Each structure stands twice: as C-alpha cells, then as structure tokens.
Amino acid sequence: MPTSLVITVLVLFLNVASQTSEALDPFACDPKDGMSRNFTFCQVNLPTKSRVGDLIGRLTLQEKIGLLVNGAAAVPRLGMKGYEWWSEALHGVSNVGPGTKFGGAFPGATSFPQVITTAASFNATLWEAIGRVVSDEARAMFNGGVAGLTYWSPNVNIFRDPRWGRGQETPGEDPVVAGKYGVSYVRGLQGNDGERLKVAACCKHYTAYDVDNWNGVDRYHFNAKV
Template identity: 45%
Template sequence: MPMRFILSTLLAIVSLVASAQVSEPYRDASLGAHERAADLLTRLTLDEKISLMMDVSPAIERLGIPEYNWWNEALHGVGRAGLATVFPQSIGMAATFDNDAVLAAFNAVSDEARAKYNGFRREGRHGRYQGLTFWTPNVNIFRDPRWGRGQETYGEDPYLASVMGEAVVNGLQGPADSKYIKTIAGAKHYAVHSGPEWNRHSFDARDIDPRDLWETYLPAFKTLVDAGVGQVMCAYNRFEGEPCCSSKKLLIDILRNEWGYDKIIVTDCWAMNDFHNKRAHA
C-alpha cells in the first residue's frame, strides 16, 4: 500500500501525459489516482520501485514518469523557492490561538506552492524545493529549551499542537473530498523528538512514562493521521533503545496497525544513515 500511495501521490500532483486518449489505465486521467497507481505498479521493475522511494526520484521515461524531488519545506511559508509570503514562525502562530487564521495562512501557502510548481514545471525544473510534497507541520511537543527547533512547533500543549497541526494539513492539502490534492503535508518528527539539540541523532527517549507517551507526545500525530496527512516523518532519535525510523512499536504497532495509517513514511535527513552506518548510534 505505501508504494501504491507514492504512485498515486505522484499521479495526483504530476501530469504524466498530454492526452487521456491512451490505452494504458495509468495514463487515463478520468480514472482515480489509486486505480491508476495499481495499474502502474504492475509495470514497474523492482529497481524502478526502489528508485521511486528515494528523495530524488529519477525519471522513468519508458512510462512517462518525470523526475521528482520530494524535499520541500513550508513551516511558515514556501521555503527556499524564490520570493514568497513569509508568515510568523509556528510558535508565533500558536500564540494567536486562532485555528482559522492558521488555516487561511496555509491555504495561501499552498496557493503559492502550486503557482511556483507550475512555473518550475514550465521551465523543466524538478529540483529540491520545487515540488509539492512539504515536510510540514512540526507537531513535536516543546518541553526542552535546549532543543533547537522549538520555534517550528506549536508549543508544549498537545491539544493546541493537534488542532493547529490539523489546520496546517487542511490548508496545505485542500478539501478531503477534492479530486486533486493541492500539496502534500508531512507530520514530523515521529516521535518524542524534542530533546537536547547536540545529541539529537543519538538521544534515547527510553524513560518515557506510557501515560506521558499517549497523552502528551502522540495525540497530535494521531490527529494528523485522522486528518489524512500524506506523509509522516520518523525522527532522528531513539525510542526505548531503538532508532525511531526502525521502531516496530512506533511505525508498525501504533502507526500502521492501531491507527490504520497506509500512506507515506519518510525519514528525516540522515536518519537511516545514522543507524545503518552506526555513525551516531554506535
């Protein structure tokens, strides 16, 4: 299912052909994205499937799939893609206690993102910060002032982080019943990722009380999953002795099985390298 959602996401945001008058179902824009993705999945080789799971997805010319770069940010406006409207940092938005204002802000962000994306496409550009998949919002709980990303969050309250994060997702992705997705939001960093900055690649959140885990650190992620967020980003740190990006408890038992999440899981930059090469987790 995750690979099918990757393909349906690409089909939803990327036009693969100029005309729908073609024989292959995946080229038929009158069909639903999941139906088209299911057909496309049967046509891809194993190596091609693996390549589409990378941050920089290469073009697969024989199937009309263009190059795509998944890396993009929009925590308080479209980031690093030329001129854009700059909104307050997330912690400043949280201080308004105004969900409708946050929703309006991210409706504007996704409008700008679509306009920029269309411009980049016309120029044949497919680089970093030029796509429609955003690693936003950050719904971690800000408890430790030594953490360097507190300004990206909505503070220390799980409920506020939940409702504001949901407004961001709705603003970025558009109405749930729409045929087209405006952009793809991403809930990060899953989970318990708000410890000291200096050892964020190796910090082990081992002694989290179960009640604190479920009542403080997980509610915002659950809210965003229920809101249909298209991506969940696993965190750098460890949880109960295991890297978050390989945690069976977090990724399988809770996210996939208990919450029923069937969309994309992405790693934070270098998170896989941290424990695969044992650079920071040795």
C-alpha cells in the first residue's frame, strides 16, 4: 500500500475506541495517555484528511517505511502501538495470517463457498451480503482481541490458467465480473460510512500474479508480461 493510504487507514482506525469495549486498548490516541490530547490527529471531531495530514507531518521517513511491512513498527513518541496487517477474509475470516487467531471464545468463523462458485451466481447483492457477514464476524473477533481490522481480500487476479493453485479464490477469468465482484465485496467488508471503516479491504495480488511453481519458476521471481 502507498504510505498515504496506510496512514489514512490508521487514522480511520483511531475512531475504533469509541465503537468498541472500554477494555480494548486503541492502537493510538489512548484517552488515558495525556500526550494524545496534544496531537491534531487524535481529534475525532476533525475531518479525516486534516488528521492524516497532521500524522504524516509528524512521522519521519524511517517511521513511514516501518508502517509498510506486515508487522508495522510502533511509534512510541506518538503513542502508536505496533500493528500486524496480515489477516485474510476471501470467503470468511481466516486464521492463515498472524493477525487473526482462532481459539477460546472464537473457535472459528463462517466459511462461505469458494469465490469461484459464488461469482458464478452473477449476483452482486449476494457478494456484498457475504462481505457484510464476514466483516461482522471480523469486528466481533477484533472486539475480543483476537483479530485486526485489515484484510487482504478480495483476490481480483484474472484466472488465466487452471494450473494456478489460487484460482478458486478469484471471481474467474472475466475482467468485468472480477471488477463487479471486487466492488461489491469491498463495499460489504468496509461498510458505507466514509469516516469510519468497518474493516479495511486490500485487494490482492500484484498485477498478473497467477503463477505457482510452473517448470521451476516460482511466484516471487517470474516476469509478468501483460
């Protein structure tokens, strides 16, 4: 993600404290921390754009870079804790990444059919409804302290070859269907409130990434000629 988008998502999440239980510590702008009162980016009554600009202006280049990796580094001088970006929810909240943990009060989550099958319905209302249920469960897990609020979903790569092992998690080979699916599922995940994200969707993967170990060429090193 570009740094500015990362910061925007972080600032939108600073509103989380007002939506969740008091026992859940916020990522930043902790009302118990007197330092937070001095930061413009902690003023929830201000527009998100103003808060983003203030936070970016306070970060050093090294701190910005530290926010771009999976385990985003803490920025103690600004009262910002570390954050694990990696969670996935392609057809339900998954524990495949370190940002989500099943167990205890959350032994699992609803698993909907693989995307290749729900996409075959050509039903955009269904796609959005699934995203809405998934984000309901994601929020519940976040409130329970076992999940984050960012999800690497949906997968909008075009399914060009049946040998690709991730094809079933895509909407298929039609770019139009993939585009409509992506819009609907993201809307279901994120909600419709422009100032607050229910969760944050991050479409994956990189352009034309649909190769898995073909003739010894792995997905990290092949040359994607579009």
